[in-house]
Amino acid sequence: MTTINQNCYDSVTEAIRREAAKLLQEQTVAAVVGYVAGRRPGTASPAVAKSAEDAEKLVFSPACVNNLALFLSKAKKGIVPKGKTAIVAKGCDLRALAGLIGESQLNREDLVVIGVACAGVFSAAGERSLPLSDANIAAKCRECTIHTPEGVDVVAGTLPQLPDFDPVEAKELARLEAMTPQERWAFWKEHFSRCIRCMACRQICPFCYCEQCLCDRNRPQAVESSPRPAGNLAWHIVRAMHLAGRCAGCAECERSCPMDIPLNLLNRRMAQELKEQYQYEAGTTPQEKGPLNQYREDDDQSFIK
Amino acid sequence: MTFAISQTNLRLLVDQLIQDGIFVVGPRRSGSMVLYEPLSKGEALTLDALPRRSAKELFFPVCEDILTYERVEGKMAVRDVDRAHYPETVLVGAPPCDAASPAILDSVFSWDYLDDFYLERRKKTTIIGMGCTRGDDACFCSAVGLAPDSVAGSDLFLTPLPGDEYACQVITEKGRSLTADYPGLFHEQSPVDPLPAPKQEMKQLNLERIKNWLDTHFDDPLWEKFADICAGCGACAFVCPACHCFDINDEGSSEKGTRRKHWDACGFGKFTNHASGHNPRDVQNKRYRNRIMHKFKYYNDKFGKTLCTGCGRCVRACPVGIDIAGILAEIDAK
Amino acid sequence: MHSAEKKHDFEPKVVAFVCTWCTYAGADLAGTSRMQYPPNVRVLKFPCTGRIDPVFILRAFQKGADGVLVSGCHPGDCHYMAGNFHARRRFAAFRVLLGFVGVDLNRLQFSWVSAAEGGKWVEVVTELTERVRAMGPMREFKELEQEEQWSATLTTPELQQAYESI
Numbered sequence: 092m093t094t095i096n097q098n099c100y101d102s103v104t105e106a107i108r109r110e111a112a113k114l115l116q117e118q119t120v121a122a123v124v125g126y127v128a129g130r131r132p133g134t135a136s137p138a139v140a141k142s143a144e145d146a147e148k149l150v151f152s153p154a155c156v157n158n159l160a161l162f163l164s165k166a167k168k169g170i171v172p173k174g175k176t177a178i179v180a181k182g183c184d185l186r187a188l189a190g191l192i193g194e195s196q197l198n199r200e201d202l203v204v205i206g207v208a209c210a211g212v213f214s215a216a217g218e219r220s221l222p223l224s225d226a227n228i229a230a231k232c233r234e235c236t237i238h239t240p241e242g243v244d245v246v247a248g249t250l251p252q253l254p255d256f257d258p259v260e261a262k263e264l265a266r267l268e269a270m271t272p273q274e275r276w277a278f279w280k281e282h283f284s285r286c287i288r289c290m291a292c293r294q295i296c297p298f299c300y301c302e303q304c305l306c307d308r309n310r311p312q313a314v315e316s317s318p319r320p321a322g323n324l325a326w327h328i329v330r331a332m333h334l335a336g337r338c339a340g341c342a343e344c345e346r347s348c349p350m351d352i353p354l355n356l357l358n359r360r361m362a363q364e365l366k367e368q369y370q371y372e373a374g375t376t377p378q379e380k381g382p383l384n385q386y387r388e389d390d391d392q393s394f395i396k
Numbered sequence: 397m398t399f400a401i402s403q404t405n406l407r408l409l410v411d412q413l414i415q416d417g418i419f420v421v422g423p424r425r426s427g428s429m430v431l432y433e434p435l436s437k438g439e440a441l442t443l444d445a446l447p448r449r450s451a452k453e454l455f456f457p458v459c460e461d462i463l464t465y466e467r468v469e470g471k472m473a474v475r476d477v478d479r480a481h482y483p484e485t486v487l488v489g490a491p492p493c494d495a496a497s498p499a500i501l502d503s504v505f506s507w508d509y510l511d512d513f514y515l516e517r518r519k520k521t522t523i524i525g526m527g528c529t530r531g532d533d534a535c536f537c538s539a540v541g542l543a544p545d546s547v548a549g550s551d552l553f554l555t556p557l558p559g560d561e562y563a564c565q566v567i568t569e570k571g572r573s574l575t576a577d578y579p580g581l582f583h584e585q586s587p588v589d590p591l592p593a594p595k596q597e598m599k600q601l602n603l604e605r606i607k608n609w610l611d612t613h614f615d616d617p618l619w620e621k622f623a624d625i626c627a628g629c630g631a632c633a634f635v636c637p638a639c640h641c642f643d644i645n646d647e648g649s650s651e652k653g654t655r656r657k658h659w660d661a662c663g664f665g666k667f668t669n670h671a672s673g674h675n676p677r678d679v680q681n682k683r684y685r686n687r688i689m690h691k692f693k694y695y696n697d698k699f700g701k702t703l704c705t706g707c708g709r710c711v712r713a714c715p716v717g718i719d720i721a722g723i724l725a726e727i728d729a730k
Numbered sequence: 731m732h733s734a735e736k737k738h739d740f741e742p743k744v745v746a747f748v749c750t751w752c753t754y755a756g757a758d759l760a761g762t763s764r765m766q767y768p769p770n771v772r773v774l775k776f777p778c779t780g781r782i783d784p785v786f787i788l789r790a791f792q793k794g795a796d797g798v799l800v801s802g803c804h805p806g807d808c809h810y811m812a813g814n815f816h817a818r819r820r821f822a823a824f825r826v827l828l829g830f831v832g833v834d835l836n837r838l839q840f841s842w843v844s845a846a847e848g849g850k851w852v853e854v855v856t857e858l859t860e861r862v863r864a865m866g867p868m869r870e871f872k873e874l875e876q877e878e879q880w881s882a883t884l885t886t887p888e889l890q891q892a893y894e895s896i
Contacts, residue, residue: 129717129719129722130719130721130722130725131533131534131597131711131719132533134717134719135717136625136716136717136718136719137625137716137717138625139624139625157715157716157717161627162625166628167627167680169679170624170625170680216428267830268830272829272832272833272834272835273832274832275830275831275832276831276832276833276870277832278832279831279832280832280874281427282427284877284879285426285427285431287449287458287630287634287659288630288658288659289629289630289631289633289634289661290628290629290630290664291627291629291630291631291713291715293629294627294628294629294715295627295629295715295716305785307666309645312647313783313785313789314785315645315647316643316645316647316658317459317645317647317656317658318458318459318658318659318879319459319656319877319878319879319882320874320877320878320879321792321871321874321875321877324831324874325785325788325789325792328788328827328828328831329784329785329788331827332784332785332823332824332827335823335827336823343715346715347627347629347631347715349448349449349631349634349635349713350429350448351427351428351429351448357827357830357831360826360827360830361823361826361827364822364823364826365823368819368822369819382819383816383819383820383823384816385819386812386815386816386818386819387815388805388806388815390815390818390819390822391822392805392818392822394821394822394825394840395818395821395840395841395842396839396840396841396842396854433880434880453879453881454881457879457881457882458879458881458882459878459879459882460878460881460882461878461882
């Protein structure tokens with residue numbers, strides 16, 4: 092088992108505190124969105140620091156799983172005070188920020204991005220009392236391509252030597268792809284039938300900021316709101332479709348699912364297709380238009396008669 | 397002498413109950429989790445992990461039909477669901493935090509309106525509670541007045557003993573008749589010390605003091621601190637053994653359809669949204685305040701009970717790490 | 731229809747989402763030209779393929795369609811300039827998603843049929859109908875529609891089996 096050196100998290104914590112305190116003291120920003128430690132060991136939760144005193148409580152650890160870009164989206168307005176905001180962002184969160192900027196939800200000029208050198212975070216089921224290792228690291232971190240942040244205002248910490256991780260999620264995706272449609276249907280049916288429609292996947296997603304979700308509407312009703320297998324399947328298909336070409340791949344939907352539905356597989360499958368077809372990839376540079384709101388005249392149409 | 401049952405016989409009991417046409421529900425492995433599900437054999441009973449969802453769904457399903465309608469020859473024919481068909485049920489292997497919840501929920505489901513859907517199922521269910529040896533740092537049952545060995549709500553209570561044995565305590569008449577129906581599976585043995593209950597991090601909370609604070613602090617800046625970051629999902633309410641809000645939805649067309657009742661959660665933005673568009677709980681921390689108020693004040697005012705069994709599921713499930721036990725401890729310290 | 735009328739064991743329901751400018755006019759042409767095609771298709775008219783939300787396709791399957799056809803103007807012919815170009819990308823993505831969830835994509839057909847192509851409309855509809863007829867009913871969605879959480883039904887197929895084996 093390969094354990095990751097924990098010292099890097101302490102150096103990130105220190106850098107975040109220093110930077111946050113400075114920004115707040117100088118009143119460069121109205122608030123810093125970061126993480127604070129939870130009551131239970133190995134847990135952390137998002138927090139909005141509004142004073143230098145609050146800044147002292149900010150931390151960074153493998154328990155800092157949340158994508159904080161969520162709190163800057165329209166759906167969560169009022170949580171972060173008006174004015175310039177600083178945000179602590181891991182690589183995966185940076186892609187979400189870029190996505191929100193691309194969709195004109197945020198202005199880069201209104202942000203101070205404190206990018207963290209992130210070695211990885213815990214998986215949802217991972218043992219939190221142990222140091223981060225091959226055994227408890229999140230699937231997304233195993234295949235992370237932006238451990239060191241780019242295009243940020245401040246980089247917090249330095250990255251330790253990281254082992255090569257087994258890309259379990261890519262393998263799982265390939266396994267599903269190799270199945271027959273019937274087997275895949277059975278796979279998803281089992282997962283979706285456990286769905287209780289708690290909507291954690293929607294509420295935690297930085298891109299699910301619609302004021303009126305299609306799935307909450309009942310006149311006309313596009314998707315059944317009752318948590319039955321039929322409506323659950325429809326909801327997850329609609330969710331994946333609405334995020335296609337927008338999803339930043341932070342896998343928060345999957346992490347927050349209390350029923351362990353591997354939702355990121357859907358997102359990844361869509362991302363893979365959009366990359367193959369339209370050379371689109373979620374990145375850290377804001378793009379004005381996503382792959383599904385632009386076109387080329389010579390787009391593939393081999394599936395159309 | 398102690399009245400006891402071995403784990404082998406407990407599984408045999410499940411098998412025999414099923415053979416006798418009884419619907420048996422218990423913790424069972426389901427994918428990567430353990431969930432309460434119907435058992436088809438005793439072997440499937442999984443007793444080493446706390447089920448991800450509570451046992452409340454046995455009485456209060458995630459979603460159920462309450463009536464169906466269909467236009468027949470120009471007239472609307474409405475058909476009620478037949479509540480008499482609910483089978484005799486045994487819930488086996490519920491830890492105290494799950495076993496205790498139906499007794500708490502009885503009050504609200506039989507208050508001004510008798511909810512047959514709940515009460516019929518409740519009447520027909522026997523609960524075999526089980527002493528808990530598997531707690532983790534999110535558990536806080538002893539902080540809210542229960543304990544890993546508390547028999548509240550159980551009809552029959554099993555205390556784990558060394559060597560895969562369970563000391564068997566008859567709590568109610570239902571429990572007595574269950575043991576009387578299957579006498580061969582139980583035996584007498586000399587008393588031994590039960591397996592140690594898990595130690596809980598949380599200190600006992602003073603629920604009276606918490607309620608007093610809640611009585612006078614409907615408006616308090618602390619609510620923002622506690623729950624501004626709440627993402628507005630229903631994970632906490634849906635895994636909770638005591639949350640019981642539901643919504644009713646008509647699904648179908650104007651010709652034919654079903655009226656369904658399904659879980660709802662006060663965390664949802666639409667929960668108190670009025671038809672006018674006005675929402676008295678306009679921001680997330682007010683919604684979360686309601687969750688705490690309902691559990692530790694309103695329910696107490698109305699029924700003299702606390703709407704929380706300290707199972708810790710909401711603490712584990714919250715995607716933004718809101719920790720109800722920590723919040724209660726903070727209020728208690730005021 | 732009269733001479734070719736045959737009895738089949740299974741008559742599939744096919745839902746066609748078409749744009750009003752091209753395919754609907756094409757289908758109309760097929761009709762006024764007295765061309766014959768399977769009556770299994772139910773046509774729903776939209777202003778443009780760009781208006782056809784993927785949810786409609788999903789909903790059609792959920793509500794009992796055995797096959798779905800989406801058809802509009804040829805690239806470059808869109809009445810609204812680019813509606814079908816946008817639709818093309820969207821459906822390309824949606825198709826992949828449905829396939830990934832396990833829907834057999836042979837039940838879902840996309841086509842470009844212009845107002846002058848009555849013959850092509852007949853060809854597309856006939857081919858899809860016959861293909862879906864050979865595949866049989868779309869069981870997956872219909873079965874799913876009937877399914878409930880265990881607590882709502884208080885019985886499971888597995889349990890039923892256990893009871894029956896007693």
